[in-house]
Amino acid sequence: MEKLTQETVNFTEKNIDRIAALFPSAITETKDADGKLKRAVNFDQLKQLLSEEVVDGEECYEFTWVGKKQSIIEGNRPIRKTLRPSKEESKNWDSTENLYIEGDNLDVLKLLQNSYLNKVKMIYIDPPYNTGNDFIYRDNFKVSKEDYEEELGLFDEEENRLFKNTETNGRYHSDWCSMMYPRLQLARNLLTDDGVIFISIDDNEVHNLRKICDEVFGEENFVSQLIWERAYSPKNDAKYISNSHDYVIMYAKTIAQYKIGRLPRTDEANARYQNPDNDPRGVWKPSDMSVKTYNEECDYPITTPTGRVIEPPTGRCWSLSKKAFLERLQDNRIYFGSDGNSVPCIKRFLTELKFDGMAPQSIMFYKDVGHSQEGAQEVTKLIETGAFDGPKPVRLLRRLLTLANTEKDSIILDFFSGSATTAHAVMQLNADAEDGGNRKFIMVQLPEETDSKSEAYKAGYKNICEIGKERIRRAGKKIEEKLNAKSKEGELFKEEDRKTPDTGFRVLKVDSTNMKDVYYSPSQYNQQMLLELESNIKEDRTDIDLLYGVLLDWGVPLSLPHITEKIGGKNVHFVNDTDLVACFEEQVPEEVIREIARRKPLRVVFRDSSFRNSPDKINVTEIFKTLSPETTIKVI
Structure with a gap:
């Protein structure tokens, strides 16, 4: 029983609690006047989190490396990019709620902040383990063409050097930490309050990853360092020890709200x-x-x-x-x-156990969750070629989905998607679950080219994204075929009660903004530029490109259904009926605007050139005030 403190509220501690809730990485330890440890705010870190410039400060207990402050700035820096739909590469575009996004995951995480803030129940990532040459990161330093060819480097579409992080690099661990830190900061924002993140890693960086996660998620939100037995037999040619395991680091967004998913009793x-x-x-x-x-x-x-x-x-x-x-x-x-x-003993009745199911153990044995060769075989059987190195087995992801306590409508994100094992596991769980599972996945993968000498390249898979998308297609087809076979054998309920899981996905690709670059000072404008800027939208962008740019800006989920109607000869797009209505036509007539307003949409967006002049814009506002006063109106 707690005692009354008999003192007024300590507002300093309350304020530290508030800062910790918003910026857990700004909380550190210091000593009070009696030499006892107490929580404190690392104001230099807090200033850095709120600054676009590098801030120097005094030493305190912290985990740091060369480039850490710059990595924080990189995570906070806004970008002018968008996601462009690719219907032809998608499956079941109109009905699916799953997403497959191609592009740098740092850009994607920034783009998803509005639409998926606090909405993702589980994140799983299998990032590069930093074993010497297994990851390429974006380097802001420019080099000459000669240096580029000499160092065998790569450039991205914005001429940022893509640098291989080899052991000869003097900032070997620092660069890996700088790559991970801003991505985890952004990922934390997307988790629900009862959400959880799992990160696969091995001995090379597990110590650094734990320190980064303690800062980003708060060390009090650490759940477990799970051990995955990935090998089923020793390697007799090992120089020292035959390493048979990897780790899966597990952190909750808010440990007090996270409830562990328990395993079925055996x-x-x-x-x-x-x-x-x-x-x-x-x-x-x-x-x-x-x-x-x-x-x-x-x-x-x-x-x-x-x-x-x-x-x-x-x-x-x-x-x-x-x-x-x-x-x-x-x-x-x-x-x-x-x-x-x-000797007397106490009876513990099975029917009176405190929890349903069994408590998960920190060691995940391959007999229960699969091993690395099983993961490789799963991809090979589906793709019919040795298409990918080191994929995780579906059974491992199924175990993590259980531990995350995902519910039937949960969103699962994997922003190092690789061969898309996570998507495969989500679809399979939905098919097997008794809760009518409609879990949705968001896969993010850089379209990194496959080795021209690899079996995958020879089979026609020019980049990793092509492997991941094809795996989802084929895995989904097998799941559907299996369900149909069971239905014919009478193993399922009546046909009207059977629900086929969502095995489709919408493909979206990171690209530059839909809008023209019009940020010039007045002295830089000339008559030709003014003529070219009559439209502020790039000529190669379609209505659907503009629609998804609006969804991102307005924070609307990208998985919602949308249709296009002809109203008064103009194309009008309806997202989830009337959650958002968009019309990007030129000079939209008043009768079209009135019809849109009569539908009473929650949000409506027009193109700036949809109106001839300012009085027309004022008239639109008045129409909505009369017919649909609750509607929010914006233009692009």
């Missing part, structure tokens, strides 16, 4: 429960009554039904007080063995 676990005395409450298992921590109140003799007097073991006491023991004895919850002469 026959082996249930077999420990029996009913030797035919207790009407069912099967039970014995629990030892003696404890090591001594308590005089729990030190007393117990007389068995046969008259034998039993004392607690030397140096110990019973786990129950005498009063509690007598209450349980009267309720037939104490067992003295079949002969009534044994």
